[in-house]
Structure formats: structure tokens, C-alpha cells
Amino acid sequence: MKNILKSIVAIVSVSIAFTSCNNGKSSKSNGALSSSAAEKVYVAPGEHDEFYAFISGGFSGQLAVYGLPSGRLFKVIPVFSQDAEKAYGYNEETKPLLNTSYGFIPWDDAHHPDISQTNGVLDGRWVFINGNNTPRIAKVDLTTFETTEIIEIPNSAGNHSSSYVTDNTEYVVAGTRFAVPVPQQDIAIKEYKGKFKGTLSFIKVDPDDGGMDIKFQLLMPGFDYDKAHPGRGKSDGWFFFTTYNTEEASTLLEVNASQNDKDFIAAINWRKIEEYVNNGGGKMMPTNYAHNVYDDQTHSATSTMKKEVLMVDPLEVPGAVYFLPTPKSPHGCDVDPTGEYIVGSGKLSANVTVHSFTKMLDAIENEKFAGEAYGIPILNFEDVLAGAVEQPGLGPLHTEFDGEGNAYTSFFISSEIVKWKLGTWEVLDRQPSFYSIGHLMIPGGNSQKPFGKYVLGMNKITKDRYLPTGPEVTQSAQLYDITGDKMQLLLDFPTVGEPHYAAGIPADLIKPNSKKIFNLEDNNHPYAAKTEADTKVVRDGKTVHVYMTTIRSHFAPDNIEGIRVGDKVYFHVTNLEQDYDVPHGISMIGANTSELLIMPGQTETFVWEPKQVGVWPFYCTDFCSALHQEMQGYVRVSPENSSTPLKWSLGEDIE
Amino acid sequence: MKHLFYAFALVALVYSCKNENKGASTNSTANQADTNKTERSGQAFITDDESRPTVLHIAIGSPDHTTLVAAVQAAELENALVNAGPLMVFAPTNEAFAALPEGTVENLLKPENKDALANILKYHVTPGNYSKDFLKKFKKLGQANNGYVQVEVVDGEPIIGGAKILASIPAGNGIVHVIDKVLLPPTEE
Numbered sequence: 001m002k003n004i005l006k007s008i009v010a011i012v013s014v015s016i017a018f019t020s021c022n023n024g025k026s027s028k029s030n031g032a033l034s035s036s037a038a039e040k041v042y043v044a045p046g047e048h049d050e051f052y053a054f055i056s057g058g059f060s061g062q063l064a065v066y067g068l069p070s071g072r073l074f075k076v077i078p079v080f081s082q083d084a085e086k087a088y089g090y091n092e093e094t095k096p097l098l099n100t101s102y103g104f105i106p107w108d109d110a111h112h113p114d115i116s117q118t119n120g121v122l123d124g125r126w127v128f129i130n131g132n133n134t135p136r137i138a139k140v141d142l143t144t145f146e147t148t149e150i151i152e153i154p155n156s157a158g159n160h161s162s163s164y165v166t167d168n169t170e171y172v173v174a175g176t177r178f179a180v181p182v183p184q185q186d187i188a189i190k191e192y193k194g195k196f197k198g199t200l201s202f203i204k205v206d207p208d209d210g211g212m213d214i215k216f217q218l219l220m221p222g223f224d225y226d227k228a229h230p231g232r233g234k235s236d237g238w239f240f241f242t243t244y245n246t247e248e249a250s251t252l253l254e255v256n257a258s259q260n261d262k263d264f265i266a267a268i269n270w271r272k273i274e275e276y277v278n279n280g281g282g283k284m285m286p287t288n289y290a291h292n293v294y295d296d297q298t299h300s301a302t303s304t305m306k307k308e309v310l311m312v313d314p315l316e317v318p319g320a321v322y323f324l325p326t327p328k329s330p331h332g333c334d335v336d337p338t339g340e341y342i343v344g345s346g347k348l349s350a351n352v353t354v355h356s357f358t359k360m361l362d363a364i365e366n367e368k369f370a371g372e373a374y375g376i377p378i379l380n381f382e383d384v385l386a387g388a389v390e391q392p393g394l395g396p397l398h399t400e401f402d403g404e405g406n407a408y409t410s411f412f413i414s415s416e417i418v419k420w421k422l423g424t425w426e427v428l429d430r431q432p433s434f435y436s437i438g439h440l441m442i443p444g445g446n447s448q449k450p451f452g453k454y455v456l457g458m459n460k461i462t463k464d465r466y467l468p469t470g471p472e473v474t475q476s477a478q479l480y481d482i483t484g485d486k487m488q489l490l491l492d493f494p495t496v497g498e499p500h501y502a503a504g505i506p507a508d509l510i511k512p513n514s515k516k517i518f519n520l521e522d523n524n525h526p527y528a529a530k531t532e533a534d535t536k537v538v539r540d541g542k543t544v545h546v547y548m549t550t551i552r553s554h555f556a557p558d559n560i561e562g563i564r565v566g567d568k569v570y571f572h573v574t575n576l577e578q579d580y581d582v583p584h585g586i587s588m589i590g591a592n593t594s595e596l597l598i599m600p601g602q603t604e605t606f607v608w609e610p611k612q613v614g615v616w617p618f619y620c621t622d623f624c625s626a627l628h629q630e631m632q633g634y635v636r637v638s639p640e641n642s643s644t645p646l647k648w649s650l651g652e653d654i655e
Numbered sequence: 656m657k658h659l660f661y662a663f664a665l666v667a668l669v670y671s672c673k674n675e676n677k678g679a680s681t682n683s684t685a686n687q688a689d690t691n692k693t694e695r696s697g698q699a700f701i702t703d704d705e706s707r708p709t710v711l712h713i714a715i716g717s718p719d720h721t722t723l724v725a726a727v728q729a730a731e732l733e734n735a736l737v738n739a740g741p742l743m744v745f746a747p748t749n750e751a752f753a754a755l756p757e758g759t760v761e762n763l764l765k766p767e768n769k770d771a772l773a774n775i776l777k778y779h780v781t782p783g784n785y786s787k788d789f790l791k792k793f794k795k796l797g798q799a800n801n802g803y804v805q806v807e808v809v810d811g812e813p814i815i816g817g818a819k820i821l822a823s824i825p826a827g828n829g830i831v832h833v834i835d836k837v838l839l840p841p842t843e844e
Contacts, residue, residue, distance in 0.1 A: 515705070516703060516705040516706050517705060517706050517707075532786075532789075551741070551784055552739065552740055552741030552784055552828070552829070553741055553782075553783070553784075577827070578706055578707035578825075578827055579706045579707060579709070579739075579827035579828050580703050580705065580706040580827075582739060582827075582828075600706075624739065625739045625740055625741050626738075626739070626740065626741070626782050627741065627782055627783070651789065651792050652792075654792045654793055654794070
């Protein structure tokens with residue numbers, strides 16, 4: 001009997017498999033029964049994923065690199081956080097990257113990665129990402145997958161409506177969430193209204209090396225600037241920012257910032273302001289912010305304090321700034337690939353509001369204004385409205401596009417993704433998320449050219465989805481196939497930190513550019529030793545510089561004597577390897593820092609302050625070779641006043 | 656019988672959806688099986704024009720080492736020679752091989768002598784990476800076949816198992832020292 005049952009099950013499965021795959025079309029529409037979710041995400045051993053996904057780590061301050069559709073984690077790139085694994089923020093070379101006007105800040109809240117674009121299409125050169133808490137924008141180089149630049153944003157607080165790039169990466173844009181006194185001053189919090197301001201910063205990007213420089217800041221009314229998006233295609237040249245707290249409350253915002261029926265989307269004609277600035281417009285304002293740049297040839301970062309910024313008063317540039325009334329504290333601010341539709345999702349609204357760029361231009365041309373706020377014209381809601389998705393769900397947040405005329409909006413409260421059609425505003429499909437989705441991402445889904453094969457939902461609440469790990473359970477990301485009429489949930493994978501937002505891109509746009517080694521000949525680190533013959537130990541008072549090299553499987557030198565208690569010993573270690581995927585590590589007993597992890601051709605430095613007399617070992621921390629365990633050495637530490645001569649060697653007295 | 660039936664069901668499931676794989680970067684199990692059985696794979700077959708060449712690739716690129724390369728291929732030692740190592744390879748020139756008694760090389764290249772050939776080749780490899788000058792510090796080197804080769808210093812030059820070092824080329828995963836004699840492992844006592 002049992003056997004018969006089993007056979008029936010087998011027959012049924014076979015027939016399902018046959019019928020479902022008879023034609024490609026039908027398998028697209030019928031969800032999980034028709035085709036195997038497992039097969040769609042299976043990337044066989046040795047094969048590569050089709051997409052890279054750069055998923056921000058939120059409060060971990062990092063950016064994690066995953067493959068899609070497999071959900072495999074490839075690398076965690078430290079950006080605004082120290083990372084003991086890679087010595088980022090621990091070694092002497094990268095510490096300056098975390099410098100700010102407040103000093104060294106080894107943490108931030110990393111939110112919105114955005115990949116550089118050319119002509120509105122992802123070009124895969126850099127990822128920009130914002131630090132919220134101590135306002136900063138970072139650039140990650142996609143040849144090395146390392147953070148190579150961080151610029152602090154002055155006159156900003158809670159750098160949240162950031163870091164989005166324009167169609168040709170002319171600018172990466174950062175807006176303040178908190179309004180603050182500009183410049184900062186000692187005034188009563190109750191003086192908020194009128195005295196507090198919100199700045200929107202336009203950071204010019206060098207087209208050759210991605211170098212960032214604040215071109216100007218726009219001094220806006222003291223609202224909270226929540227999210228932002230550049231115009232695309234026909235609306236290129238404009239930038240849109242959602243605002244909330246147009247009530248300008250400073251306390252109990254959950255009530256006080258929800259009084260107005262509508263807040264605004266601020267529409268900024270940045271090209272007009274750029275022209276104004278290029279013609280000498282704006283006022284230089286004294287300020288203080290850090291600009292930190294890492295150089296691939298010195299393998300070191302430098303931090304420069306900048307002392308002024310160009311401030312633009314929007315009232316001085318007529319026709320550059322308008323307010324579009326948008327219901328109920330809009331959060332997400334998303335522009336469709338054609339640039340016509342500007343989607344504002346009111347957190348507390350039951351509808352998703354869509355504005356029309358054409359209608360906006362028309363209303364501006366006909367000067368149909370409903371009023372003004374601090375001198376900035378407000379357009380009529382009805383004049384700019386393209387349409388609304390009626391009652392699609394609860395708590396709309398963010399929208400991405402598939403390039404086929406469909407939009408996908410995340411709903412936090414009703415915990416789902418809703419697919420709807422641009423133009424008709426009809427709801428086409430809805431799929432639950434597990435649970436309480438925040439952002440969602442389609443590779444290229446915020447550009448002119450989405451690669452609409454998958455949508456990735458990033459969830460805030462996990463609860464029972466994984467094996468429990470105590471009170472904290474990691475956040476999840478969920479991958480859906482969107483090639484059919486209905487979305488199909490394929491995969492649910494854990495992430496690092498809070499997966500706030502992500503940027504996805506076809507792997508082929510990045511893979512060929514990924515660097516394998518650093519050329520040793522190009523190493524311009526001031527303390528590099530490029531051959532074993534160049535290694536030495538130099539004393540300068542109580543400071544000692546060790547010029548050290550690594551090659552499988554030894555350090556040169558590996559025996560050092562003449563170090564004294566109270567010295568400050570800098571180990572400058574150059575990895576002489578010129579072979580792909582052969583870093584060396586080093587750590588010294590009692591060093592108050594992390595290991596170093598040195599890439600082929602690179603030099604890195606750690607500091608050791610010996611506190612005890614004795615003979616102390618160091619070793620290679622990265623399993624580099626068959627003789628990795630032999631890769632070790634000793635430093636003899638003598639008393640502070642001793643006269644032990646300084647001496648270093650490798651391979652003396654081989655038996 | 657029952658098992659046969661399940662096997663059929665499984666095969667049907669695997670193959671039924673094959674036409675859906677449109678040859679993107681992701682492959683199905685069926686495709687994977689195809690690629691595995693044909694060509695040889697491993698680190699030796701990775702294309703990498705950025706890193707410094709490995710000891711294997713240096714030998715392959717040298718017109719003076721065609722015999723050595725043929726021997727390495729016959730012994731199927733390619734993947735070992737691109738390993739993270741570190742590997743110090745003493746690479747006899749074609750001339751050095753030619754100086755062996757007539758028929759030696761031809762004999763070693765025969766499939767039935769693969770183990771003997773591998774033993775000789777491994778006797779030319781030290782786990783390590785030392786410059787010619789640094790080699791003078793050694794009295795002997797432990798080789799990859801478990802044997803030892805003597806190091807002497809004659810007229811200020813290191814002599815490895817009686818062979819002179821003609822040139823030294825740093826490699827991505829070690830170093831190649833070109834030598835003028837084939838090193839023959841000491842015969843077992």
C-alpha cells in the first residue's frame with residue numbers, strides 16, 4: 001500500500017515537471033508549483049552569479065557584497081566602521097579615512113549605496129554610500145572593492161536623503177534629515193521655526209577618478225529632508241527630495257510632524273543652480289569638514305580639513321526650487337526610468353502619490369502657484385498629480401522599476417511588495433515579505449535601464465525565519481523572480497547588520513575590472529621595502545621603524561634585537577608577493593590593535609608599544625602557504641635604559 | 656524495481672526543465688556534469704594576465720625548457736606547480752636533459768614510468784623561496800619527494816646537487832633557478 005502511494009507521488013511529480021516545462025511562458029505565471037525556486041537560485045560549484053548586489057550594513061557601517069541569485073556573501077567592505085579582519089581603521093594607512101571635524105569616528109550608520117552611471121545606465125565604476133550619523137559620503141572603488149574616499153558634509157545632521165548619483169555621475173547628492181542652526185550656534189531649541197535650516201549638498205564627482213568635492217550647498221527651510229532621487233532622462237537636471245516635519249516641530253515628532261495633511265517633495269533644478277554658481281553666484285561660508293582620500297600607490301589615506309563651503313540661497317536663483325504638495329510625511333522619493341513620474345510614498349497615507357514631471361513644468365510655466373513657503377513657490381497638488389495607486393497596502397515606503405512599465409513598492413505595515421502599473425495605477429500583484437520590508441532593489445531599478453529580472457526585499461523584522469540565535473536575529477533579504485506576471489519568492493538569506501538599501505548590477509559590468517594584485521613597482525609608500533635587501537630597522541629617539549617584507553613563507557627580518565620598553569615600534573610591512581589571492585597577515589603579541597592583512601604589492605603599518613622585557617613572537621595570520629605555520633619571528637625587548645645594540649637578521653645559522 | 660522507478664522519476668525531473676536554462680551565468684546540474692567530464696581543471700588552468708607568472712608558466716614560456724615541461728605534463732604535475740607553495744624549482748635546461756644517457760628521457764615519458772618520473776621531478780622542487788645568494792646559507796635542501804639535495808659553495812656560488820645555477824627568475828608562487836644538470840635522487844640503500 002505504502003509503495004503504491006509512493007509511486008503515485010512520484011508519478012504526480014513527474015507529470016507536474018513535464019506539464020510545467022512544456023512551454024516557457026506558462027511557467028512564468030503560476031508561482032511556486034510551476035517551476036522550481038531552488039533551481040532558479042542554484043549556482044553550481046565553480047559557476048558565477050549573474051548579478052552583484054551591494055547591500056548596505058545599516059548600523060554595522062559596512063557594505064556587503066553578495067551574488068544574486070544565490071545570495072552567497074563574497075565580501076564585507078568596511079566603510080564607516082573599523083574592521084579587525086582587514087585592519088581597516090586600525091592600520092596607520094586607513095585611520096585618516098575615518099577622520100572628521102569631530103575627530104576620529106570609527107562608526108557610522110551606512111544607508112543608501114548607489115552605483116555610478118553614464119548616460120543613466122550603471123557603469124560599475126564606484127559605489128557611493130552615506131553615513132547618517134556624522135554626515136559623510138564614501139566612495140568605494142569597484143576595482144579594489146575598498147573604500148577610497150570619505151567626505152564629511154558640513155551644516156548637515158542625519159545625512160539621510162543621500163547618496164544618489166545623477167545620470168552622468170556629475171553629482172552625488174546629500175540632504176540633511178535634521179534641520180539645525182546654520183551655522184551652529186547656542187540658541188534655545190524652541191527657536192527652531194525660522195532659525196533652523198536644512199541643507200542639500202551637491203558633491204561634484206571627478207569623471208576620471210571619482211574624486212568628490214562639495215560644489216555648493218542649498219540653504220533650504222528647516223524641514224526634515226527624508227529621501228531623494230535625481231531626475232532621469234527627460235527630468236535629468238532636476239533633483240527631488242521628500243520632506244516631512246514641514247510643521248517644524250522639535251519635539252514628539254511622531255505626533256507633531258503628522259499635523260499637516262500634506263508635506264512637500266522639493267524639486268530642485270540643479271543645472272540652473274550650477275549655472276548660477278559657475279557665474280560666481282553663492283556665498284563662501286566659513287565651516288570645517290574633513291576630506292579623506294586613499295591613494296592606491298602610497299597605499300595610504302590623507303585627511304585634509306576644509307574651511308569653507310559655497311552656500312546658495314534658493315531665493316537668489318528664481319525658478320530653481322519648487323514645492324510639490326505630497327500627502328502625509330512622504331518617505332520614498334523615486335523617479336521612473338523615463339523620468340516622467342515622481343513617486344512619493346506617504347508613510348501615513350493609504351495611497352501612493354505619483355507626480356508628473358510634464359505637468360510640473362507646465363504648472364511652473366503658467367505660474368500656477370498655491371502659495372509659498374519661506375519664499376519658495378508651492379505648486380497645486382492637483383496640477384502636478386499624475387495619479388495615485390489607491391489603497392495598495394499599508395505604510396508605503398520605496399519604489400523600484402523593472403523597465404517594463406511596472407513599479408514595485410514596499411509596504412512596511414502590511415509587510416508586502418506590491419506590483420503596479422505606471423500610467424494606469426492598477427495593482428497587478430502582491431507578495432508577502434517576512435517581515436516588515438524596508439527598501440527593495442531591482443538591479444539598475446533606480447536608473448534609466450533596469451535589469452528587471454529580480455527584486456530583492458530587505459526586511460526589518462526576522463523573528464522565526466531562521467534558527468534562533470538569542471534575542472538578536474539577523475535581518476533577512478528575500479529574492480523574488482519578477483520575470484513573470486506574478487512575483488515568485490525564490491530565496492530568503494541572512495545579511496550582515498541591517499540591510500538598509502542595496503544596489504545591484506550585472507556581474508559582467510564589474511568582473512573584468514576587478515584587480516588581482518597591486519604592482520610592487522608602483523608602490524610609493526614612504527616606508528615600503530621592495531626587496532629583502534631593503535629591509536632595515538631604524539631608531540629615531542624612542543620611535544623605531546621596522547621596514548619589513550613578507551614572501552611565502554618568511555618575514556624579513558624575522559629576528560630583531562635592541563628594542564626597549566617604552567619604544568613606539570612601527571612595523572611597516574610590504575607584501576612582496578605578486579600573485580593573485582596571496583595576502584599575508586601579521587600580528588605581534590600584545591599589540592593594542594588588529595592584525596594587518598596585506599595584499600600583494602601593498603604596504604601596511606601597525607604600531608606596537610612593548611611594555612615588558614623579554615623575547616616576543618610575531619607570526620603570519622593569513623594561511624598563506626604550505627609553510628604558513630613556519631612564518632614567524634621574534635623581537636627581543638630590553639629594559640628602557642639598556643644598551644643592547646639594534647640588530648636585525650633573517651636566516652642566520654641555518655643548520 | 657521500485658528503485659528503478661524512482662531513478663527514472665528523478666532523471667525526468669532533472670531533465671524536464673533543461674530547456675529553460677538559457678545559458679546565463681548560472682548553470683543547472685545537467686550542464687555542470689557535462690563540463691566536468693571533458694577537460695582537466697584546477698588552478699593551473701585559470702587565466703590571469705595580471706599576477707606575476709607561476710613557476711609552471713615560466714617554464715612553459717621558456718624555449719630552453721621544453722623537455723622539462725613535457726615531463727611535467729606527462730607526470731600531470733601542473734596543478735601542484737601553481738599551488739600557493741612556496742615553490743623553488745630547479746629547472747634543468749633542454750641541454751641538461753640531453754646530456755643524460757641516451758633513451759633515459761624517452762623511457763621516463765612512458766605512461767608506465769609516470770611515478771618514477773614524478774619522483775625525479777619532485778626532487779627538483781623545494782618548498783621555499785630563496786634567492787641564489789641566500790642559498791649559500793644552506794648545507795642541504797629538503798625536496799618535495801622527501802629526499803635531500805646537498806648544497807655546496809664553490810668559488811662563491813651555490814652548487815645544488817652538483818648543478819650550477821645559470822639564471823634565477825622570481826615567480827608568482829616562488830622562484831625558478833635554471834640549472835645545468837638534471838638532479839637524480841640518490842638511489843635507495
